[in-house]
Amino acid sequence: MSQCLISTVGTSLLGNANNPRVNPDGLGPAELLRRDPQRASAEANALTRLATPGDTLVFLHSDTEDGERCAALLAEHFAGLGHPVRRERIAGLSYHEKGFVSHGLRSLVRLLAGEIRAARRAGQQPLLNATGGFKAEIAYATAVGLMFGVPVCYIHERFGDVVTLPASPVGWDYSLFTWYRDFFEWIDEEPRPTAQVRERLMALPDSVALLVEDAPDGHSYLSPLGEAYLEAFRGQPDTRRPLRLSPSALRTLDTLDFSTRSAYLGLLERLRHGGPGDWQRSAETLSGGVLKFPKGHSAHRAFFVEREGILHVLELCGHDNERRYQELMQTIRWSQYQNSTFQDLP
Known part of the structure; x- marks a missing residue:
């Protein structure tokens, strides 16, 4: 060669x-x-x-x-x-x-x-x-x-x-780019005003902000190291599983403020990269075969099922709406959604 x-x-x-x-x-x-x-x-x-x-x-x-x-x-x-x-x-x-x-x-x-x-x-x-x-x-x-x-x-x-x-045998951890892909693609698409970038960073972990730099021209960019990580991440095989949202879940996303929406999109990206073995550890099975992700302490949850290798997200709800959350925990069933028109999450 x-x-x-x-x-x-x-x-x-x-x-x-x-x-x-x-x-x-x-x-x-x-x-x-x-x-x-x-x-x-x-x-x-x-x-x-x-x-x-x-x-x-x-x-x-x-x-x-x-x-x-x-x-x-x-x-x-x-x-x-x-x-x-x-x-x-x-x-x-x-x-x-x-x-x-x-x-x-x-x-x-x-x-x-x-x-x-x-x-x-x-x-x-x-x-x-x-x-x-x-x-x-x-x-x-x-x-x-x-x-x-x-x-x-x-x-x-x-x-x-x-x-x-020699070529490094190290397996790099790209989970940050996986979970906050939308932000990294957004800031890399074109120069973004620093004020807009800082507003978005308020909703994201500090580890994301470490890969962003403010420039004298009034815009913020990925740092050179952030750019290197993003370019390497883009070269990784896409192991995400197909994921579709119910009309109800889509409506929920559309009504959220930027901070909460970013949190849910990050949660959905983590879900897409998990397999059945991961779900057994990080998701809780409810009555009717619906799973809640993640289990344990979390402000935001996704209620989903897997059918024919596709993840169907039925609802997005967290403890900020405690009454709705408790209701879903008791009553949600796949049968209530299986005839709905689900849409892909890109």
Whole structure:
């Protein structure tokens, strides 16, 4: 299987070309790269050791003239060696501090995730070369590699060879994204005013807020780490079970305030990821075969049944409506709903 080597690009090529110890003959960057690629550039030093015939090379460069120039020179050099090459600019990743985190690193994460997915669709083995670029860029490239199960490689001028972090066997916990998927998709869809984001965060756990950052432009975004988690989560197999809501349950959702609605949507996502074994532990069976989820102390409950592999949610009710809750506990039956028109929860 051929590889797709995705390489972050710094400016070591330009620095080395201007360094008399590395370039005593005063060669231009392109000439130095042709004569001695391993001394000319940190990226080339790694890639000459990693790349094999037929491998594709993708150069991700900063949103700067120097970064673009180095990537162009590297691409030209390796294309001349017979490799398919591409260059991609990381929008916002520049020397301007205000946009570096809120825009630049998030752009980097998205680009890396997209390139990894594209390589796998093409039947190639992705490999990240995180040798070049800003220190923060290298750190986030490493994080993305670990989350996506992709090996990450480095080389340093004092190393005799490439150091490779193997694909991580760690199983990442994406439950937070599972339960609050609607919020993460909402904030990632477009720039959201900070006031709106803070209002929504008041209804969510503090662990969600830790993945959100306020930007100087008056908007809030997922942090680069939050973006990395979300991109990795999107690549996970969808193990959710089909879930449908009765007209009564849908009416309940439509009348709730944002905070309570978010709590119920999170509860339904947890329910969708559970299997029968999970329900035995976390759901209580009522008379008539209806289950109440979750059992134990909880302000919000779903009353549901499973039929032919589909979860049918009959009612949503919590202790804020104690009279209705107690009534459902005693009287709810599947037979009262089985002829209703249930609608899918997307």
